[in-house]
Amino acid sequence: MSFMKKPQVHHAELPVNGLGYTVRDYEGGMSTLCAGCGHDSITAALIQACWGLDIEPYRVAKMSGIGCSSKTPAYFLREAHGINALHGRMPSIATGANAANGELHFLGVSGDGDSLSIGFGQFAHAIRRNVNMLYLIENNGVYGLTKGQFSASADIGSTTKRGEANEQPPIDPVMTAISLGCTFVARGFSGDKEQLVPLIQAGLRHRGFAMIDIISPCVAFNDHEGSTKSYAHTREYFHPAIHADFIPPREEIRAEYEKGRAMPVELHDGSTIVLRKIDVDHDPTDRAGAIAYLERHREAREIVTGLLYLEEEGSDLHANNRTVPRSLVDIGMHENAEAILEEFQAGCR
Amino acid sequence: MSFMKKPQVHHAELPVNGLGYTVRDYEGGMSTLCAGCGHDSITAALIQACWGLDIEPYRVAKMSGIGCSSKTPAYFLREAHGINALHGRMPSIATGANAANGELHFLGVSGDGDSLSIGFGQFAHAIRRNVNMLYLIENNGVYGLTKGQFSASADIGSTTKRGEANEQPPIDPVMTAISLGCTFVARGFSGDKEQLVPLIQAGLRHRGFAMIDIISPCVAFNDHEGSTKSYAHTREYFHPAIHADFIPPREEIRAEYEKGRAMPVELHDGSTIVLRKIDVDHDPTDRAGAIAYLERHREAREIVTGLLYLEEEGSDLHANNRTVPRSLVDIGMHENAEAILEEFQAGCR
Amino acid sequence: MTGRVNDFTLKIATVNGTGSASANSLLMKAIFRMGVPVMGKNYFPSNIQGLPTWYEIRVTDPGHLTRSGEVNFMVALNAETFAKDHAEVTPGGYLLYDSTWPRTRELDRDDIHVIGVPLARMVNHHFVDARTRILMKNVAFVGALAALLDLDLDVIEQLLTETFGARKAELVKANMEAVKLGYDDVREHYDCPLPMHVRRADMTAGHVIVDGNTTAALGAMLAGATVGAWYPLTPSTSVMDAFKGFCEKYRRTADGEREYVLLQAEDELAAGGMVMGAGWMGARAFTATSGPGISLMNEFLSFGYYTEIPGVVFDIQRVGPSTGMPTRTQQSDLMECAYAGHGDTRHLCLYPADPAEAFHFSMRAFDLAEHFQTPVFLVSDLDIGMNEWMVPELQWDPRYRPDRGKVLGRDDLERLSGPFRRYMDPDNDGVPFRTLPGVHPAGAFFTRGSGHSKHGTYTEDAAEYQEVMDRLRRKFETAREHVPAPLIEYAGKAFSADGRRPQPVKYGMLTVGSGDSAVREARQNMKAGGTEIDYCRVRAFPFSDDVQRFIDEHDTVFVVEQNRDAQLKSMLLCELEVDADKLVSVLHYNGLPIASMDVEAAVLDHFRKAKAS
């Protein structure tokens, strides 16, 4: 349902989705990021993913923290309300917003500094609460906006432009998320849109907290040799494990899958994710197995990507709370306030 | 080296350690905790462990956050400086204190609320920095001091006294610590001093961040049926995996160990930990294996205890920084300040 | 100090975790039920079990619901604090102690009456179970007091029945046995009642006994708050416990679904963010905390001010700085709340004086937050929040309609021509229109704590930035006359020149929040001594013109507040045009609620000094 009378023939050449919108209708303001920044590619993937899902833009709540990555919600879905929270504090904003009105699509964009340094506590606790949202970490291993300090995702031995090496172990958002009980955990690469778009779509459709860690090189401060978050390094160590094909509700699964290598998982809204194992070792529905798999590949310095863990049965914040299935924004008035007051006072005499 | 002229014959009946002190010399003020509180047993274990290691009490820095658990540093080592930080913020205090003077023994006591809720970010980042300290989490699954709310370590399904069940997945300090790169990770039980004392001793001797998660029942708010952090429940699901025998420097390993079941690990100060495998499945020096092992037992709801992961080669905050091997407290004065100033200004004209 | 019928203070010294809390409430409620006004203050320790705890009950037919500052009857049951408690009794007063352990050596005052009751011995004799013995000792002393003070045993039994309910009749029986033990022993050994006692009256009808955290929580629910986020912190925790209790009762649908979400956050910083997130979405949201929590929320408060997101923060003040004394009261967050956050920020604050006002101001806070699109503080304190107060029954105003402020709905947005502009000032009151997420595409805008223009777009332009800041200041000025006006009472009867209010006397006294009743009693006492003083109680920030006028029209204004640094006075000086000489601080900040005697002494002292100089 859309309120907007769309100018009928704009972009006549562009395909329209189920709502009659073209991808242009999912765009936002002009990016002010550096030319070549990975984050801009993710923005493009998001636009495409939302268009492909026939999402009504104004029914999305876009949220972010502070950082170059956190600027991006201004660059897509111009018809959606957006909020730039404080640095590292988007998860709490998202939690409160979702508590108030769980009916919207919640889309959070964060950075590695934003989520793993200042925001680590909030990130972890939003996962625990299983807030129904898609949470992207645009991970470049540095603080882009403050000009290139190491973030908590920098690998041991990774160097700054000036050659100083990081000596602290990285916080891996994927491992963290799985071990905290996150029900949808994936990793992608800004340079691989083909893999990324279905991951985003699946994440948006997942009921619960869906986290995608996206390696997204910072061309200004972390794309040099010696960096383990550069385009070159990521491409070299890129290791796709599970490909996810997203199939909208009631659409037939058309592609042919090799036996034993494809697992269809139905999501709560009737859509399906077909998990295509590129690496047969990995069962993305077995938590212990997934952790062990990741840990082994971590030791080999490989960047394992794809939909790494999925549990579709978890209950989200509202399910745990048994909230009424509607927005709470206008719900709180009591017809019988006077009686309630009197009932209370009867016990106070 | 001790400054104190000890009254020679006090407690004549009590054994003395290498410094000529009895355990009484390691005690502190009277506890104000509830009778039966697990935390008091841990205090007793700490006293015994420090006595057994011949630690000079005044060379210990005792630190804690806020909570019942965090009160305990006032109850041991009265000759040591202590600090009650803010709730959840002991790791940053410890980091700064250790940075200033890495020559002391650093001993932090925290609670599950203190470390896993408000303090989760600081806890994680102190691990990443590998601050050379022993960090105890006195884990009772609740906020004791504020009267019994669930903490982030409460298990799914665990109930409050009034019967409400927790629905959020717990944060497991052991899993968290290992996956963040912690170099010494153990779990104990306040009710098992025999296991606990050598763990504490090994942790104090370990160079780097040593974390011991200690199940420590709260008799006031979380020791009822339905609680998974009660004495009864802990005893039932208690699963010792690796026993640690702590052997001081240059002392011979006397006990007989079954072949293949004992692993001696030498610590930086020449002392040795003999890791005795109770569960042969588990290799406490293999990170990936340890994680997988823990994850499997977690699924079986077992409480795996012992020294679960150990890496003695890691370099701590000061090693990474290449700090001079002495306290920085009095070090910062420059003889040639005037020349430095001039050299700087020469570049500013 | 003999015949103080219905006018004395009783203090009970025990150890916490021994069930004394319920015994104390029982005592207080019994007096209330006998129709005599009563005040109760609980001084409990910051631990769970085993530390000293006191309860002070003032029986006050003059209706002074405040600490007098003296203790006429001490029930000294804690060995650890016995010496101090013994010393605290007013000459001529009484001390009751457990004579199971005679304390002849310590009882060295001959100006008080000592009453020994062998509580432990009697109780241990009568009851077997260890825990029961501990609990019943505290019930037994209630019995002793009942005899000494002439309390009605039927009332006590009735109260016990209500507490335990019909299903636990055996508990009522056991408790009454313990009461009787004390009662009978005392009647056997002492002339009962004492000259100082309680006499049935009819002065409590139309009143209730409530604490301010519960009433504030009820206010929040009735104002329509649907999202609460918090982190446990004494003394604010019971706000959320009460809110939850009310919501579980009144906010679940027939099939048990909740029409509210209560979020136990990982810390106060997150709680602040959750409130902002819910407020952005359009729900009425709040948190309850105390000083340390406010400190942690500073960044979000600055954010909320600048992005203009509604939200309500209950600050139940306790003793600072830092962890301070978590179970003692103070008014030391006044400035922090008013100016919380970096940059030029200022927040609306409401200052209730008692649980009744906490109820009304709680509701008001939600209306103001949405009307002015900004965080609003309800600045309460431990004394109001956690002590049981006798207050007039709360009245529901049937005309109450929530003020949701200027929100453009779906239809408004449908009609909108041109893009929505978030931060304009269409009505010249500084208050812009807002829109909520998910309502209509035309309402979309990007909320940011970074520089923005009146259109809601990102800016780094000097003039565009300043324009928004200036409007925010205008908005705050508009609020000045919207927030609760001060409560002003004149001593004199003669009217001022303009005939609109009584002619002021020379002196004024100004206070805030829980200082109210102590100031009132002090005023009354001083009036009896011949000194008349006008009274103003500030009830909100920003201060309205009435506060300015009150100060203007007096030569000297005593500013009575419960902090060390004269924070209220500082705010008056910052915000109004006041001659600093006029304001004389009366400061009280040791963690106990201010007593009328503290006020009186300070004021009289000032007069003495002024005369001398």
Next chain:
Amino acid sequence: MTGRVNDFTLKIATVNGTGSASANSLLMKAIFRMGVPVMGKNYFPSNIQGLPTWYEIRVTDPGHLTRSGEVNFMVALNAETFAKDHAEVTPGGYLLYDSTWPRTRELDRDDIHVIGVPLARMVNHHFVDARTRILMKNVAFVGALAALLDLDLDVIEQLLTETFGARKAELVKANMEAVKLGYDDVREHYDCPLPMHVRRADMTAGHVIVDGNTTAALGAMLAGATVGAWYPLTPSTSVMDAFKGFCEKYRRTADGEREYVLLQAEDELAAGGMVMGAGWMGARAFTATSGPGISLMNEFLSFGYYTEIPGVVFDIQRVGPSTGMPTRTQQSDLMECAYAGHGDTRHLCLYPADPAEAFHFSMRAFDLAEHFQTPVFLVSDLDIGMNEWMVPELQWDPRYRPDRGKVLGRDDLERLSGPFRRYMDPDNDGVPFRTLPGVHPAGAFFTRGSGHSKHGTYTEDAAEYQEVMDRLRRKFETAREHVPAPLIEYAGKAFSADGRRPQPVKYGMLTVGSGDSAVREARQNMKAGGTEIDYCRVRAFPFSDDVQRFIDEHDTVFVVEQNRDAQLKSMLLCELEVDADKLVSVLHYNGLPIASMDVEAAVLDHFRKAKAS
């Protein structure tokens, strides 16, 4: 506006990330080397690449190192802001633009001189590589200006050589080629130099060009700071970068071991804790941050105040509230710093006016922190911290010895009879003795932010708590005369009755920090217009008696500050005995450094209004 030799303002509008920053510095430094005083202000955006950025250079032989408020020469190289930049030029002034793209339609003013230089065309013609072309465009305009303003090409070449070093001689060559492109083109088409130009002088000897973050960092190192903890936050980041740079050079032993630890914290809250931890241990520790960081540190500041742990916090203020404008300047954390944290807290603050004072006050801050055992703020701002200032050379005081405060060492403790008592007041100055961990068993005590007695033991006792709070207040009073005194200058020459200072005139002007030079210029300009005004610059909180006296001795005091809410004025009203009418606020808060014109206009406006009424 023709013959403004050595007295004009030049502004360069470009896009960030294009190398313009180094071109601007080059220009400024060249003028400085030519012996002419110069001011530079950088207005850069809060992103990495592609947004508008400006640089303002004032050539000022009268020595007004502040913004005048007008632009006499605009170098308009950014198409996006061209219209605005074009409009900003003072009548009679000049505008230089890149005539590769003619803008005839936009150039619609006939009251300015327009100079077109085909920068892009020339540079693209001469250089091949794309990145080089972008960079060299900015160097080429320096060449053009060199011709127009008569800058010395040798000086420019020398500066380039120093920048790139001998090893990158080819870069010097390329840069000089670009300079020549601009230089030659302009000389060919315009009469050079313009009537407005630079003329060699000898007024910069004994001066240096420095920014205040670097000098503050140097001060920290020379004061002996060994632990720094921080989280990146504009505009404070360069403090830590500089500190690290200095320490790497001067604080490593022969074999490379570090005698300092720099901790990049996970956030400001942790940075605050690290400083407190290091301070507790006895090291000199500090952090650098800005408003949002201060907000996050509030709880630790309250803790540090109450536990009496030394620590230094550099607040490099930026535009608030919330994220605000991170790359613009403001003085809007004055109150937050002074009163940070819940409860009754107050903190020592030092307010440098320029990078030279930032150096000295940085050192001073460490001494005060240890002397008074408390967190101390160095309240600087983006203007002082990140802009390049010409200041007199920094002088080292050879008598400097760090003041480590009252610390009992090993020998003292060995001699101690009885237990160590942490919070006494042996010297009646409010300052207790402290001990450090690990020194001696007799020194042990337990540091806590919860209630404590003067002995350092836990307390919930009203009197014991209050005793410590009262001493803390006394300690703060002691500090009043220990912190840097205000700087006061009288307009008149006649001496006061007591002969100790000149007779004050009727008006005073009071400011703080970076407002200094704008106020000085305004004063001088107004004096030329016949209005004399005395001057007081507050340099620390608490305010000393001199500030009180300065206000007392004037009828009207203009309080000039760079925030919306008159925070300095508020603090004066709170802390001193001041008649509010006397203080007239001059407020500037749009994010640009205050200009002399802003001050002058506000004051003259006040006079006009005063006369009218």
